[in-house]
Amino acid sequence: MSNHPPAAGLAGTRTSRAAEATARGVLNFSLGLLILAALWGLGGYMISINPKTQSFAGFGLIPTLTSFPELWQLGKLQSAIAASGYRLGMGMLIAIAIGVPIGIIMGRSKRFRELSNSSFQFLRMISPLSWMPIAVFVFAAWDHSIIFLIAIASVWPVMFSTAAGLAKVDPAWFKVARNLGATPVQMLTQIILPAISFDIFTGIRLALGIAWVVLVPAELLGVTSGLGYAIKDARETLSYDHLTAMVLTIGVIGYVLDTCCALLVKRYSWHRGDA
Amino acid sequence: MSIRGVNISIKGLGYRYSSRGNPTFSNLMLESPRGEALAIIGRSGCGKSTLLHIIAGLNRPTEGTMHFDDKKIEGPSSRWVMMFQAPHLFPWMKVSQNVGVGLGFAGWPEKEKAERVAEALKLVELSDYADTNVQDLSGGQQQRVALARSLVMEPELLLLDEPFSALDAFTRASLQRDVRSIAKRLGFNLIIVTHDIDEAILMADRALIMAGAPGKIVHEFEVNLTDPRQRQDPAVQSMRARLMDAFHTAAQVAGSPAEKAEAETASEPA
Numbered sequence: 001m002s003n004h005p006p007a008a009g010l011a012g013t014r015t016s017r018a019a020e021a022t023a024r025g026v027l028n029f030s031l032g033l034l035i036l037a038a039l040w041g042l043g044g045y046m047i048s049i050n051p052k053t054q055s056f057a058g059f060g061l062i063p064t065l066t067s068f069p070e071l072w073q074l075g076k077l078q079s080a081i082a083a084s085g086y087r088l089g090m091g092m093l094i095a096i097a098i099g100v101p102i103g104i105i106m107g108r109s110k111r112f113r114e115l116s117n118s119s120f121q122f123l124r125m126i127s128p129l130s131w132m133p134i135a136v137f138v139f140a141a142w143d144h145s146i147i148f149l150i151a152i153a154s155v156w157p158v159m160f161s162t163a164a165g166l167a168k169v170d171p172a173w174f175k176v177a178r179n180l181g182a183t184p185v186q187m188l189t190q191i192i193l194p195a196i197s198f199d200i201f202t203g204i205r206l207a208l209g210i211a212w213v214v215l216v217p218a219e220l221l222g223v224t225s226g227l228g229y230a231i232k233d234a235r236e237t238l239s240y241d242h243l244t245a246m247v248l249t250i251g252v253i254g255y256v257l258d259t260c261c262a263l264l265v266k267r268y269s270w271h272r273g274d275a
Numbered sequence: 276m277s278i279r280g281v282n283i284s285i286k287g288l289g290y291r292y293s294s295r296g297n298p299t300f301s302n303l304m305l306e307s308p309r310g311e312a313l314a315i316i317g318r319s320g321c322g323k324s325t326l327l328h329i330i331a332g333l334n335r336p337t338e339g340t341m342h343f344d345d346k347k348i349e350g351p352s353s354r355w356v357m358m359f360q361a362p363h364l365f366p367w368m369k370v371s372q373n374v375g376v377g378l379g380f381a382g383w384p385e386k387e388k389a390e391r392v393a394e395a396l397k398l399v400e401l402s403d404y405a406d407t408n409v410q411d412l413s414g415g416q417q418q419r420v421a422l423a424r425s426l427v428m429e430p431e432l433l434l435l436d437e438p439f440s441a442l443d444a445f446t447r448a449s450l451q452r453d454v455r456s457i458a459k460r461l462g463f464n465l466i467i468v469t470h471d472i473d474e475a476i477l478m479a480d481r482a483l484i485m486a487g488a489p490g491k492i493v494h495e496f497e498v499n500l501t502d503p504r505q506r507q508d509p510a511v512q513s514m515r516a517r518l519m520d521a522f523h524t525a526a527q528v529a530g531s532p533a534e535k536a537e538a539e540t541a542s543e544p545a
Contacts, residue, residue: 172363175333180377180428181353190379194367270367272410 037061058240064248067241076230076242077249083225087143088208088215091150095207098151099158100200104192106159107166120159128153128214132221142222146215153214154207161206165199166192197268205261212254227253280309280464281343281355281431283330288339289489290325299325300490301338305483312458312465314479314498316472316522322490323468324436330466331357331434343431353377355432360440362421364409371396371405374423381428395427398457415446422454432464439474451477452503459502472522476514477504484518486525493525 044060047053057063071077106113128149135145169192177191193200219228227250234243289301299322307313315323328334330341332351341348343355356377364373375383375392383391396402399419404412409420418438425433435454439447455478458465467478475482476498484494496518500510 170363172359172361173365176359176363177376177380179331179333179351179353179357180424181351181380183380186380190376191365194365197367270410 056240058242059244063241064244067239067245071242071245077245079225080227080230080246081249081253083223083229084215084219084227087146087219087226088150088211090147091211091215092154092204092208094147094151095154095158095211096204099155099203099207100162103159103162103200103203104166104188104196106163107169107196113163120156124156124160128210129217132218136222146218146223146226149214149218150211154211157206157210158200158203161199161203162196165196168199169195194268194270198265198271201261201265201268205258205265208257208261209254212250212257216250279431279462280311282309283307283432283464283466284342285330286340286342288326288329288336288341290322290329290334290337298337298489300485303339303490303492305492307464307466307481310459310462310464311481312455312467312479314467314469314475314482315485315492316469316475316482316518317485317490318470321485321487323485326485326490327357327434327436327466327468330432331355333357353381353428354430355434356425356428356430357434357436358418358421358425358438360437362409362414362417364417364420364424366408366410368409369405370401370407370409370412370420373409373420374427377424377428391427392423395423398426399423399453413446415442415450418442418446418450422450422457426457426461430463432466433458435465435467435469437469437471438467440469440471447474448477448506454478455504456502472515472518473506473511476500476511476518477506482518484522484525494521496521 041061044057044062048057048060058067068077102116106116131149131152132145135148136142139145139148173191173195174187177187182191215226216228216231219226220232223229227246230246231243234240234246283306285303285305288303288305289298291298303326315326317323325334329336330348332348332355335349348355365376368376371389371392374395375388378388378391393402393405396405399422401416401419401423404416404420409417412420421438433454439450442450451474454465465478467475469475479498482496482498483492484496485491486493496514498514500508500514504511
C-alpha cells in the first residue's frame, strides 16, 4: 500500500494561477467602473452645457460625488441607510426563519411537497408590491408593512432553493449518519444543513436581490425614512445631486450585499467546480 | 483500540416490502459465534442486501427476531456498523472529521476523539491524509476512510454490503486482505454480502449461499484456509471450484426460474 500526500509543487502552481486570476478580476472590475464613470461624467457634462437641460446638472457625476460630504454632515445618508437596513434585515430574517424550515420539510416529505406545491407556486407569482394595501390594512406601523413586503418577496427563493438542495442530497448520507448513531437534531445540524448550506446561501443571495429591489419602491409610500423616502424627498425639493447620490448609494449597498452573499456561497460550497 | 465480537442469533426472520407483496425471504435462521467472518453469497435480487440492512437495524423485519449476545436488536446502533457499496463520505468534511463523525454523534470529548481518529487512520494507513478533503482521495482511499469511520466506533460487528465492488482489482485485493486481518486482530464479527465467490473465500471463515424467491440459505461452507489468503493459492482455487459447484446446484434445486435457467446454461459443457 502506498499512500503519499499530494505533491507541494502542484499546490504552488495552483496558487500562482489563482493570484493571476484575482489580479485579472480586479483589473477588469476597475476598468468596467471607470468606463461607467466616464460615460456618466460625459452625460453630465453634456447636460450642464446645454441651456435647456442646465437645471438638471445635479444629475452629473461631479455634483453627485460632491454632495456626499454634505449628506453625511446632515446625517441624511446615515439615517436613510440605517432605516432601510433595519427593514431589509428584519424582512430577510423572517424570510430565512420561515423559508429554510419549510424548504427542509418540502425536501424531506414528498406528501408535504405535493400538498403545498400549488399553493406556494400561486402565492409566489403575486407581485410583492400588490400586497401593500393589505399590509397597510393589517399592520399598524408602515415599518411593519414594509418588513412584511420584503419577507413575502424573499421567502420563496430561500424556500425553493432549500428544498431543491435537499432533493439533490445523497440519501445514503442519512443512512450512514443513522447507522453511526445520529439523533434527529444531529442529523439536521451536522448533515442536512452543511449538505445544503450552498443552496440555502444561493437562495438567500437571490432573495436579497429581490428584497433590495422591493425595498425602495415600498419606501416611496407612506414612510418618512429610508433610502426610498430620501429619493422622493430629494425629487420634491429638486435636489438632483442628492437624488443621484441616494441612487448611487442604493447601487453600491446592493452590490456590496450581493458580493458578501457570493462570498458566503463560495465559503460554504463543498461542490467541486463551483465558485 | 480493543474490540470484541458478539454471538449472533437470528430466528425465523422474514421480510416483505409491502403487506400484499411476496416475501423477500422468510423463516431465515442464522447463528454466528463471536469473532466469526461470515460471507453471504447469492445472485442479485435474492435478498442478501436486504438481510444485511435488517441485521444493521436500518430496516425492520416483518417477522422473526435477532439477538446479539442475548440482547434483542430493534434498531441501528454504533455497536454494529455497516459499510456500503460506495464510501458515502461527507464531502464538506476533511478525512479526520469524516472518521470522527460517529464519535461526535456520541458526544466524545475532542481530545479523546482526536486520539481515536488518529489510531483508526493509522490502522487503515491514511495518517498522512488526516487534513485532506475527502474529494481529493482515490476510490480506494475513500473506502479506507469509510472503513476507519466504522472501526473508530469499535463495533462488535462490521457489516459489509459489497463494499469493494466499485474498486479496481489491486485495491480490492488489498482491502479484502486488510479488512480480514484487522477484524481478526481486533476480534469483531464480520458479515460480508457479496456476489463475488473469490471475495467470500478470501475474507470469510464461513460462506452461506442464498438463493430462491423468496430467498433462503441453501448451502453452508466452512472456509478452512490459513491466512494470509492469496487468490492464486491451490487451496483457494479448489475451494472456489467447490463453492461454484454448490452455487450452481443450489440454484438448480432451490433457485427461482431465472436462477435455474442460468445455472443450467452455466453447467452445460462448452
